[in-house]
Amino acid sequence: MEISKIVPIAVGVAGLGVFVFAVAQSSKNKRSTAYLDSGVDASSFNASQIATALYDSMKQADFTNTQKRQAIFTALTGVSEAQFAQVIKSFGSRYYNTLTGNTYFALWQTPVKHPLKIWLKEELSEQDYKLLKSNYPKQL
Structure with a gap:
């Protein structure tokens, strides 16, 4: 899979740290x-x-x-x-x-x-x- 960009899907805060969950999107099937x-x-x-x-x-x-x-x-x-x-x-x-x-x-x-x-x-x-x-x- 060719990755074209990372898209954030959720942000969470736990204690003193901030976590960002992301998903990689393929450059294929842009439509x-x-x-x-x-x-x-x-x-x-x-x-x-x-x-x-x-x-x-x-x-x-x-x-x-x-x-x-x-x-x-x-x-x-x-x-x-x-x-x-x-x-x-x-x-x-x-x-x-x-x-x-x-x-x-x-x-x-x-x-x-x-x-x-x-x-x-x-x-x-x-x-x-x-x-x-x-x-x-x-x-x-």
């Missing part, structure tokens, strides 16, 4: 969208399988945001914009509680179906959603 660049072979692409994987990862109330983010980006790795349109169509609209961020509804709430775009916007941070939007501008 933040590199996870989508590889492309998925048309013969191995299955839109409904990807839509199901996205649904399963986002509906979980016990997943952390990091786990959900990782599952979403893993499912979309290599998916082109045309293929993403097929994933959106396969996903359709599914019940989602925008108040709690999962598929559970209280007795007084009326269940509402939302498309994948709303699910992703609710589940991802603003920065992560913008990253996806930059890769799929026609769809998001």
Whole structure:
């Protein structure tokens, strides 16, 4: 790995010493969208399988945001914009509680179906959603 710079990620104070924790960044893959660049072979692409994987990862109330983010980006790795349109169509609209961020509804709430775009916007941070939007501008 060729190291281009060291990026500080945390600073801690213990007793009289100050500690800086850092991570080395590689000069390779400078594009933040590199996870989508590889492309998925048309013969191995299955839109409904990807839509199901996205649904399963986002509906979980016990997943952390990091786990959900990782599952979403893993499912979309290599998916082109045309293929993403097929994933959106396969996903359709599914019940989602925008108040709690999962598929559970209280007795007084009326269940509402939302498309994948709303699910992703609710589940991802603003920065992560913008990253996806930059890769799929026609769809998001």
